[in-house]
Amino acid sequence: xxxxxxxxxxxxxxxxxxxxxxxxxxxxxxLPTAKTEAWKYTKLHALKADDFVVAPSKFxxxxxxxxxAEAEEEHCxxxxxxxxxxxxxxxxxxxxxEEHECSCCGSKEHLAFAAYELHFENxxxxxxxxxxxxxxxxxxxMEALVTGEENHLLGKYIDYAKYPFAALNTAxxxxxxxxxxxxxxxxxxxxxxxxxxxxxxxNLLVNLRNLIVLEDGAKAELIEYYRYSGETKSRYFNNIxxxxxxxxxxxxxxxxxxxxxxxxxxxxxxxxRIKSNGIYNGFCLQKGADxxxxxxxxxxxxxxxxxxxxxxxxxxxxxxxxxxxxxxxLSSETYSSQLIKGVVGGEAKGVFQGKIHIAPDAQKxxxxxxxxxLLLSDNAEIDVKPELEIFADDVKCSHGAACGELDKxxxxxxxxxxxxxxxxxxxxxxxxxxxxxxxxxxxxxxxWLQHEI
Amino acid sequence: xxxxxxxxxxxxxxxxxxxxxxxxxxxxxxxxEIHAIMGPNGAGKSTLSYILCGKPGYEIxxxxxxxxxxxxxxxxxxxxxxxxxxxxxxxxxxIPGVPVTSxxxxxxxxxxxxxxxxxxxxxxxxxxxxxxxxxLGIDAEMLKRPVNVGFSGGEKKRLETLQMAILKxxxxxxxxADSGLDIDAMKVVSAGVNALRSENRSMxxxxxxxxxxxxxxxxxxxxxxxxxxxxSGDKSLAAELEEKGYAEFVKEK
Numbered sequence: 001x002x003x004x005x006x007x008x009x010x011x012x013x014x015x016x017x018x019x020x021x022x023x024x025x026x027x028x029x030x031l032p033t034a035k036t037e038a039w040k041y042t043k044l045h046a047l048k049a050d051d052f053v054v055a056p057s058k059f060x061x062x063x064x065x066x067x068x069a070e071a072e073e074e075h076c077x078x079x080x081x082x083x084x085x086x087x088x089x090x091x092x093x094x095x096x097x098e099e100h101e102c103s104c105c106g107s108k109e110h111l112a113f114a115a116y117e118l119h120f121e122n123x124x125x126x127x128x129x130x131x132x133x134x135x136x137x138x139x140x141x142m143e144a145l146v147t148g149e150e151n152h153l154l155g156k157y158i159d160y161a162k163y164p165f166a167a168l169n170t171a172x173x174x175x176x177x178x179x180x181x182x183x184x185x186x187x188x189x190x191x192x193x194x195x196x197x198x199x200x201x202x203n204l205l206v207n208l209r210n211l212i213v214l215e216d217g218a219k220a221e222l223i224e225y226y227r228y229s230g231e232t233k234s235r236y237f238n239n240i241x242x243x244x245x246x247x248x249x250x251x252x253x254x255x256x257x258x259x260x261x262x263x264x265x266x267x268x269x270x271x272x273r274i275k276s277n278g279i280y281n282g283f284c285l286q287k288g289a290d291x292x293x294x295x296x297x298x299x300x301x302x303x304x305x306x307x308x309x310x311x312x313x314x315x316x317x318x319x320x321x322x323x324x325x326x327x328x329x330l331s332s333e334t335y336s337s338q339l340i341k342g343v344v345g346g347e348a349k350g351v352f353q354g355k356i357h358i359a360p361d362a363q364k365x366x367x368x369x370x371x372x373x374l375l376l377s378d379n380a381e382i383d384v385k386p387e388l389e390i391f392a393d394d395v396k397c398s399h400g401a402a403c404g405e406l407d408k409x410x411x412x413x414x415x416x417x418x419x420x421x422x423x424x425x426x427x428x429x430x431x432x433x434x435x436x437x438x439x440x441x442x443x444x445x446x447x448w449l450q451h452e453i
Numbered sequence: 454x455x456x457x458x459x460x461x462x463x464x465x466x467x468x469x470x471x472x473x474x475x476x477x478x479x480x481x482x483x484x485x486e487i488h489a490i491m492g493p494n495g496a497g498k499s500t501l502s503y504i505l506c507g508k509p510g511y512e513i514x515x516x517x518x519x520x521x522x523x524x525x526x527x528x529x530x531x532x533x534x535x536x537x538x539x540x541x542x543x544x545x546x547x548i549p550g551v552p553v554t555s556x557x558x559x560x561x562x563x564x565x566x567x568x569x570x571x572x573x574x575x576x577x578x579x580x581x582x583x584x585x586x587x588x589l590g591i592d593a594e595m596l597k598r599p600v601n602v603g604f605s606g607g608e609k610k611r612l613e614t615l616q617m618a619i620l621k622x623x624x625x626x627x628x629x630a631d632s633g634l635d636i637d638a639m640k641v642v643s644a645g646v647n648a649l650r651s652e653n654r655s656m657x658x659x660x661x662x663x664x665x666x667x668x669x670x671x672x673x674x675x676x677x678x679x680x681x682x683x684x685s686g687d688k689s690l691a692a693e694l695e696e697k698g699y700a701e702f703v704k705e706k
Contacts, residue, residue, distance in 0.1 A: 408509070413546045416506050417560035417616060418534035418567070427559060431550025431599075 011059035025170030028160035041383040046291040052205035123206030135185035144178035176209035181218035190221035199230040214250035240268035246278035260288035276302035293322040300334035322351035345376035456483035465516035476680030492677035535567035537623030548600040606633030614645035643668030
């Protein structure tokens with residue numbers, strides 16, 4: 001299945017920094033098998049068809065047809081695109097802040113709340129930038145690499161031997177953004193990376209790479225939203241890597257929502273490094289895709305670094321959704337907490353692999369992990385693999401896993417009050433996920449995802 | 454006054470997991486009547502209430518149950534509730550994560566939808582729930598808590614009564630509504646129940662003590678033993694029973 005590595009013409013093939021990263025990754029790519037420990041429960045059958053194709057480089061296309069592209073951009077109502085709460089001059093959209101289609105910018109849909117939105121269409125960045133406050137720098141990853149803005153951070157800490165799909169991602173390094181929040185800057189609205197796949201995205205292999213740097217004392221909310229519209233049976237493969245650097249005292253609330261087409265593949269790795277007093281608060285809701293994996297790797301580098309990695313997944317049919325975490329406490333007095341809850345129906349399979357590693361010097365650290373799942377049918381399956389590696393002796397660590405089904409007495413009670421069976425089940429499922437959703441710090445995001453369940 | 458039958462149970466045999474608990478049971482409740490069924494522990498009183506509500510696992514082997522002339526046994530639990538049957542449960546279950554108000558709203562709207570009425574506006578609904586709650590000593594804070602979670606015995610029964618007041622059933626079944634209640638809580642609950650007495654609303658009170666019947670006075674009292682009614686009478690039967698004990702009546706058959 002080396003078919004995933006294909007000949008592709010990409011931007012910057014003559015630049016040693018960029019091509020060097022790609023070459024190394026190309027040589028490192030390997031496809032996990034049933035015997036690969038990290039992929040033991042999550043089978044990659046969905047990739048077997050071997051017919052994914054890489055879309056032609058948009059950067060190269062644009063360089064060829066520069067003038068044409070510019071003319072097109074002028075037509076687009078960018079006012080509506082990033083500040084949708086304001087009156088839009090295009091006359092095609094409602095300007096009511098509701099998600100809606102805007103006929104003049106294609107079918108990019110906006111979030112129901114105010115955010116600095118960055119859009120990707122079928123894996124290609126739409127070069128319209130929101131008006132962000134001073135101290136927030138957003139550019140394409142290629143621009144950051146060409147100008148040297150990324151300071152050689154990209155790919156620095158990712159071990160391709162361990163993360164084959166990060167290698168695949170790097171082999172096609174091109175699309176994605178570089179975001180830097182400068183020292184002490186606190187963003188007033190969330191930054192949203194909205195990935196929209198639609199007709200024309202069939203069989204595409206999309207590799208998105210985002211590099212996010214919060215300097216000391218910076219604070220931001222980051223949303224990643226993967227959505228789909230079009231043929232319901234469409235297959236595509238979104239392979240995402242986020243590299244996140246949090247400086248001393250920086251705080252990032254990171255909210256991922258995966259709602260891909262139900263035949264799609266979505267594999268994502270977020271690699272987070274946190275300095276002293278930095279706080280990473282991650283939440284991931286997985287709902288779509290046939291094969292979905294959201295992997296979070298956190299390195300707590302210095303004293304008082306904190307990370308929360310929370311997640312929820314809801315699935316039916318024959319899907320496999322995997323939540324994998326790997327938290328390394330590398331310094332004393334660091335803290336991590338994980339709450340992962342899933343609801344699995346049909347013949348679907350939920351996978352949770354959670355690892356907490358505490359280095360010998362990381363005394364007085366605390367690592368918590370809890371996974372709970374609700375099975376809605378007899379054929380649903382849950383595989384849980386908690387791992388604790390503790391090399392320090394003065395630590396507080398815990399892990400737990402529980403699995404159950406809907407309470408029949410609760411269902412009867414609700415039905416005896418006139419509530420229909422399906423509605424009662426939905427109420428109980430919502431209630432089941434309430435505590436994990438409650439861990440999202442921002443009320444707007446919490447309400448948004450609560451509504452999406 | 455013409456009495457219209459609301460609930461008609463004929464020759465009912467029923468049970469749970471293959472065990473027959475209700476045997477040749479007959480009872481007719483007309484509109485506006487309050488019936489009490491009294492019987493010793495383990496006689497199958499709760500089974501009867503679950504059979505009437507259609508609890509999964511409880512099966513009818515023979516006989517008929519009609520509610521407002523319709524075959525009740527063909528209806529699902531929720532359909533029966535929407536048609537107007539309400540059960541005050543002996544042990545109301547806790548539902549973590551579901552606040553009382555939103556639970557009530559789901560129930561009210563499900564029933565309104567069934568009756569072809571529009572859904573209640575949220576503000577209107579909250580106002581109504583608060584008002585009804587106040588009468589039963591249920592404050593706004595309690596309405597925000599998850600259903601029955603951490604509620605005392607008295608609070609649970611008050612919430613059951615509140616649900617009944619809001620859902621306005623045609624037939625209310627009270628299954629040991631007084632269990633776990635101190636005298637003050639019982640007064641509050643029975644005042645709530647009495648407030649709902651009306652010409653076309655009927656009640657079936659299931660209890661093994663006379664206590665509750667001093668507060669909610671029934672029109673008819675039936676003694677239930679061995680799966681069916683062994684003796685019927687008016688409210689004085691309850692007093693007689695209290696005096697003599699069940700053994701006397703169970704022997705009579």
